[in-house]
Amino acid sequence: MVQPHLIVLDLDGTLLTDEKVISEKTKRTLLKAKDAGHEVMIATGRPYRASKIYYHELGLHTPIVNFNGAFVHHPLDQNWQTVHSPIELKVVQEVVESLNRDQFENLVAEVMDDVYVQYHDEKLLNIFSMGDPRVTTGALRDYLKDNPTSLLIQSNEKSVPTIRKYLADTKAELIDHRRWGDPFPVIEIVRHGMNKAVGLSHVAKDLGIPRNRIIAFGDEDNDLEMIDYAGVGVAMGNGIGQLKNIANEITKTNNEDGIAEILIDRLRL
Numbered sequence: 319m320v321q322p323h324l325i326v327l328d329l330d331g332t333l334l335t336d337e338k339v340i341s342e343k344t345k346r347t348l349l350k351a352k353d354a355g356h357e358v359m360i361a362t363g364r365p366y367r368a369s370k371i372y373y374h375e376l377g378l379h380t381p382i383v384n385f386n387g388a389f390v391h392h393p394l395d396q397n398w399q400t401v402h403s404p405i406e407l408k409v410v411q412e413v414v415e416s417l418n419r420d421q422f423e424n425l426v427a428e429v430m431d432d433v434y435v436q437y438h439d440e441k442l443l444n445i446f447s448m449g450d451p452r453v454t455t456g457a458l459r460d461y462l463k464d465n466p467t468s469l470l471i472q473s474n475e476k477s478v479p480t481i482r483k484y485l486a487d488t489k490a491e492l493i494d495h496r497r498w499g500d501p502f503p504v505i506e507i508v509r510h511g512m513n514k515a516v517g518l519s520h521v522a523k524d525l526g527i528p529r530n531r532i533i534a535f536g537d538e539d540n541d542l543e544m545i546d547y548a549g550v551g552v553a554m555g556n557g558i559g560q561l562k563n564i565a566n567e568i569t570k571t572n573n574e575d576g577i578a579e580i581l582i583d584r585l586r587l
Contacts, residue, residue: 320585322355324527326518326544327577329362329369331537332554335573340375347578348376350587357525359383361514363506363540365467366393367431367449381524383517385467386496386540388508389430390517401520402430404465405509409492413469413507414458416484421477423502427458427466434462442472470498471505478503496540515543533584535569535577536561552580 325348327333335341340348348358358376361383362369373382373393381392392398414425425436426446433446433453443453454461473481478497482505485495491510498504514536522532534541534548537557545551545565553565554576562568569576581587 320354321531322357322527323351323531323533323585324522324525325351325356325358325581326361326514326532326534326548327358328514328534328536328538328541328544329360329364329372331556331572332535332541333360333372333572333577340372341573341575341578343575344578345376347575347581347587351581351585352377354585354587356585357527359518359521361387361518361534361544365389365428365431365449365451366391367451370449381521383514383521385428385512386506386508387512387514387517388467390520398524401517402467403509403512404429404467405469405493405507407462407465409489410462410466410469410507411459413471413485413489413493416488417471417481421481422471422473424472425458426470426472427462428468428470429462429464429466434458434466467508469507471507473503473505475503478505481505513543514541515547518544518547533580535580537572550580550584552576 352358357380359380360369363386366384379394383390388403391400424439424442427434431451433451435455436458438455493507494510495505495507530549532548533550534544535552536545537554545561551565552567552569553562555571569580
């Protein structure tokens with residue numbers, strides 16, 4: 319009999335197809351894994367409000383890692399020790415004040431599931447509207463009063479390297495930042511030291527599952543630490559080269575049931 323494993327799933331580009339759904343084969347395989355006594359959890363850069371639909375679709379009962387590790391909680395257990403590691407408001411204010419107006423299109427700060435948007439933009443608001451958050455529009459310096467879980471700078475291709483160099487030169491001990499490429503250039507900022515591996519280690523310890531029995535799936539640079547941490551780190555076929563270089567295994571793409579292929583083989587499902 320295979321010992322209980324912890325299966326960790328990134329969402330976009332991993333668990334979800336390009337149509338943002340869980341395929342029938344992958345869903346069936348994950349449910350079979352749960353029935354066999356394995357634990358299944360989500361670790362995503364998304365906020366909880368934009369990931370809970372998939373949490374409930376899979377019938378999960380585990381903690382979830384959101385905001386790339388900056389927010390870890392248990393949706394079904396209020397007594398579980400929630401971990402929220404936001405950025406200091408003062409640091410965010412300094413970053414915002416350092417930006418020239420021609421360097422960015424918009425700014426978005428999230429305090430868990432509350433959204434603060436500098437400039438009203440229907441396209442941007444559509445992206446952040448999943449889960450029906452409370453949205454405040456206006457200058458962040460006037461409306462943002464709490465330490466934010468994350469800050470997003472919607473920039474332009476020309477300015478991204480300049481902004482990231484400034485952040486690296488002046489705020490390296492306080493914040494970490496990553497680049498999104500889709501649907502437009504975005505720099506995501508979280509508190510220094512926050513990544514999915516930090517959240518995963520917290521959950522794995524709580525569940526009593528050692529690293530050698532963790533199977534984690536990802537596709538992007540925000541999965542690097544998690545894939546490196548897991549006993550079996552799996553890069554999706556559609557994943558970036560850097561992730562494939564450090565992964566223990568490379569599977570098929572998110573549109574080809576890559577997750578199911580590995581689990582059926584590894585866990586003898």
